[in-house]
Amino acid sequence: MSALFEPYTLRSLTIPNRVWMSPMCQYSAAESGPDTGAANDWHFAHYAARAVGGAGLVMVEATAVSPEGRISPADLGIWNDTQTTALRRVTEFVKAHGAVPAVQLAHAGRKASTGLPWRGGAPLGADEGGWRTSAPSPLPFGEGHPVPDELSTDAMAAVTRQFADAARRALDAGFEVAEIHGAHGYLIGEFLSPHSNHREDAYGGSFENRTRFALEVVDAVREVWPSELPLFFRVSATDWLEAGGWTASDTVRFAAELRAHGVDLLDVSSGGNAPGVRIPTGPGYQVPFAARVRAETGLPVAAVGMITETEQAEKILANGEADAVLLGRALLRDPYWTRRAARELGRDPEVPPQYARGA
Numbered sequence: 001m002s003a004l005f006e007p008y009t010l011r012s013l014t015i016p017n018r019v020w021m022s023p024m025c026q027y028s029a030a031e032s033g034p035d036t037g038a039a040n041d042w043h044f045a046h047y048a049a050r051a052v053g054g055a056g057l058v059m060v061e062a063t064a065v066s067p068e069g070r071i072s073p074a075d076l077g078i079w080n081d082t083q084t085t086a087l088r089r090v091t092e093f094v095k096a097h098g099a100v101p102a103v104q105l106a107h108a109g110r111k112a113s114t115g116l117p118w119r120g121g122a123p124l125g126a127d128e129g130g131w132r133t134s135a136p137s138p139l140p141f142g143e144g145h146p147v148p149d150e151l152s153t154d155a156m157a158a159v160t161r162q163f164a165d166a167a168r169r170a171l172d173a174g175f176e177v178a179e180i181h182g183a184h185g186y187l188i189g190e191f192l193s194p195h196s197n198h199r200e201d202a203y204g205g206s207f208e209n210r211t212r213f214a215l216e217v218v219d220a221v222r223e224v225w226p227s228e229l230p231l232f233f234r235v236s237a238t239d240w241l242e243a244g245g246w247t248a249s250d251t252v253r254f255a256a257e258l259r260a261h262g263v264d265l266l267d268v269s270s271g272g273n274a275p276g277v278r279i280p281t282g283p284g285y286q287v288p289f290a291a292r293v294r295a296e297t298g299l300p301v302a303a304v305g306m307i308t309e310t311e312q313a314e315k316i317l318a319n320g321e322a323d324a325v326l327l328g329r330a331l332l333r334d335p336y337w338t339r340r341a342a343r344e345l346g347r348d349p350e351v352p353p354q355y356a357r358g359a
């Protein structure tokens with residue numbers, strides 16, 4: 001009996017196993033012209049390989065709900081029909097090979113408009129194709145970052161609508177799971193944390209006020225997303241700041257709210273809202289945050305962060321620390337990680353599921 005290869009049902013969707021592909025930016029979409037932000041052969045090959053490799057859920061990278069919500073000019077987007085059509089090629093192949101296609105809906109906030117990581121990832125000036133960024137407060141992410149425009153409540157309402165429109169397009173594109181990106185110091189996470197949210201209106205100050213925007217986005221997406229399909233939320237469990245940041249206790253309290261608003265699973269990462277903080281990275285270093293949310297709120301959780309070995313992943317589930325594991329770099333290194341794990345655990349299907357079904 002292996003926990004990793006037990007199917008998992010959320011609402012009316014059954015995910016064939018607990019080994020899921022974590023969203024990882026590829027920065028490989030066209031940066032200009034009619035195909036801006038559209039998935040191309042790179043994205044198809046990248047996601048198809050991990051579906052064939054046996055991952056039970058393949059989550060497409062942070063996909064921007066608007067042009068200005070992109071981290072870089074090469075990000076995927078889902079703000080128009082061309083992009084929706086291009087993504088359908090990915091979801092259809094993923095489904096045909098027995099995996100669940102998921103997509104992470106994102107807005108980068110004050111961390112938007114940056115260059116490709118392999119060219120340094122620095123903020124882009126207007127002369128380099130950059131654009132003005134926006135955030136809850138006029139506080140730059142760090143050294144060398146521009147001061148973002150403070151979002152008006154009207155502008156926030158427009159972003160909320162963009163998330164809802166993106167969810168509708170994601171459904172049209174064939175995705176069966178949508179994840180709202182509330183982590184890593186991007187827009188929604190910027191509202192949650194007192195480190196980046198210094199607003200004095202109904203969206204700043206108290207915990208209720210700082211979580212208000214995130215819950216408005218969740219409500220708007222949940223309204224569009226079918227009731228029979230699961231909705232995920234990615235949170236940074238902590239800013240890793242000594243003081244003045246978002247903490248693990250905030251995350252537990254927020255998880256209960258997310259559950260009440262119809263989020264079905266919390267994807268528990270950390271960090272990204274303050275540069276230069278010391279993060280004690282190591283194998284499974286974020287698992288304790290997921291385990292705490294699961295134990296204290298009962299909300300299903302996925303653990304992510306340096307999970308690379310079969311035994312390690314199996315133990316996380318067997319110990320009840322999480323309901324699924326999200327693999328990032330491990331799946332970059334080995335698209336077939338899941339099939340190897342199945343073999344190691346004696347669960348190698350004689351006939352791959354898509355053929356067993358007589359598909």
Ligand SMILES: CC(=O)[C@H]1CCCN(Cc2ccccc2)C1
Binds near residue numbers: 062183184272
């Ligand atoms: C979109 C996203 O979450 C990605 C973009 C590329 C860097 N990734 C790495 C990252 C992890 C945790 C905190 C900050 C950064 C995050």
